[in-house]
Amino acid sequence: MSSQSQLPSLIPDQEILSRFVLTKNWIRSDNSIRHHAFMPPADLNLSVTASTKLSEENIWQIGLDVAQKRPNGELKGRADITALNVRSQELEAVPDPIPDTNIHHVHIIGWSAEKPLQKIKALELADAAHFVPS
Amino acid sequence: MIKEMTATVALVSSLGTIGYSDSAKYVYFQKINSYNELQIPEFYFSLLKRVKPELDAVAHETAEAGWDGYGALPVHTGTVEQAQSFLELLPNGTPYPSVGAEPDGQITFEWYKSSRRTLSISVSPTGELHYAALFGLNKAYGTETFYRDVPEKILELIGRVYSL
Numbered sequence: 001m002s003s004q005s006q007l008p009s010l011i012p013d014q015e016i017l018s019r020f021v022l023t024k025n026w027i028r029s030d031n032s033i034r035h036h037a038f039m040p041p042a043d044l045n046l047s048v049t050a051s052t053k054l055s056e057e058n059i060w061q062i063g064l065d066v067a068q069k070r071p072n073g074e075l076k077g078r079a080d081i082t083a084l085n086v087r088s089q090e091l092e093a094v095p096d097p098i099p100d101t102n103i104h105h106v107h108i109i110g111w112s113a114e115k116p117l118q119k120i121k122a123l124e125l126a127d128a129a130h131f132v133p134s
Numbered sequence: 135m136i137k138e139m140t141a142t143v144a145l146v147s148s149l150g151t152i153g154y155s156d157s158a159k160y161v162y163f164q165k166i167n168s169y170n171e172l173q174i175p176e177f178y179f180s181l182l183k184r185v186k187p188e189l190d191a192v193a194h195e196t197a198e199a200g201w202d203g204y205g206a207l208p209v210h211t212g213t214v215e216q217a218q219s220f221l222e223l224l225p226n227g228t229p230y231p232s233v234g235a236e237p238d239g240q241i242t243f244e245w246y247k248s249s250r251r252t253l254s255i256s257v258s259p260t261g262e263l264h265y266a267a268l269f270g271l272n273k274a275y276g277t278e279t280f281y282r283d284v285p286e287k288i289l290e291l292i293g294r295v296y297s298l
Contacts, residue, residue, distance in 0.1 A: 022203035025192065025234050032249055035266075039236045041205050070203035115238075116275035119254055119266035127249040127268065 007050055007095040007104060013084035017048040017093060017106055020063040021076045021131070033079045033129040035122040038108075046108040048093070051080070054104060060134060062102050077133040085128040089121040181228055182221045188233040189217060189241070196235040207239035210259060217241035217257040223284045229296060231255075240264070245295045253295050255288065267291050 019037050021027060026037040040046045047066075051059045059078070067073035083093045091110040097103040111118055195201060196209040217233075220243070231243035240256040253267040265288065266275040278285040 020203070023195065023201070025195070028232075028246065034234060034244065035254055036202075036234050036236055036242065039238075041237045042207070047204055066203055070200060073203055115240075115256065115264040116266055116277055119256065119264060120268075120273055120275040123252065123254065123266050123268050123273075 007097070007106070009095065011050060011083045011093045011095065011106065013082065013087065014052070015050050015083045015093070016052045016080050017083060017086065017108070018051040018059060018063075018078040018080050018132075019046075019048050019129070020066045020078050022067050022070050022073055024076055026079070027076060027131060031131050031133070033126045033131050035119065035126040037079045037129070038081075038122040038125040040108070040111045040118055040122075044109065044111040044113070045096070046111070047096075048081075048106050048108060049102060050093075050095075050104045050106050051078075062104070063134065065101065075134045077131055079126070079129040079131055081125055081129050085125060088128075089124050091121065180222075180226065181224050181230060182218065184230055185221055185233060185243075186218070189214065189221070192233045192235055192241065196239075201235075202237055204237065206235075206237035209235050209239050209241060213239060213241055213257065213259040216259055216261055217243070219261075220255075220257050220263070220280060220284070223280065223282070225284075225289070228289075228292060245292050247295050251295055253291050263288060265291060267295070269294060 021033075021037060026034050028034060038046065049059065049062055054062075060075070063075045063078060067075040086093045086108055091108050093106050093108055096105050096107040098105045111121070193209055193211075193214045196206070199208050200206060201208065229245055231245050234242040234244060236242055236256055240258050243255045243257070245253045250268050250270055253265065256264040258264065261280055263278045263280055263285065264276075265278070267273065274291060276287075278287055280288075
């Protein structure tokens, strides 16, 4: 699995944060990303992986591990944004390493509990995202 | 043709808050229909009939917890029924939305022209409509409740996605 490097406590603006896409419903026919990919879960910690220093092989291996958690899970690709995109929405990216699984795991935090605010920020992140098919 | 005119006029009437003349609204929604490549016979199909298969597919895909691989809540039958009620209340001629689901188990309808001209509406099991939209550099978001008719704000936003 991926590797030696530890994430700094302050993730740099240019760090690429990958959100693995496990349902075709998150991708439009023009390969743009729907906001659903960036809607936070109930605990308001949105899981992404810091991928700048990872090889493509390592990134996809982590994605496959994530996909295995889903019933009939299939990795469709990933939606890449930067930490700067996150901060532009008054959110923050903080390291949340998962030992033995994904030491590059990051949480996007700072979400409002108000649903419309979550949606508008997710729309902005989706607009900034770049889809990479698996 | 008369039926087509009637349906369009009904839609235009329900969108009276947009602020154009009646004739401008008529031309405007004719262009929307062209955008969606609607043929005249298809115009008579209700929006529900067109979108229901996608709603059913999303409901099936999201019926179990964790459907997104990140611990999403399941979409319950009551939420699907609310979403269907919302579709039934949209005026004929409304552009067709795409259907999705969010991790809290709410169904979404999306009207999309581009990534900076898009509207997403979430339907909650209790009939709340949470919306967010991007119109170029502008944005709109909030909550409306529907009961027996679709709030004018929602119709206005749908029209704005396709405005010229």
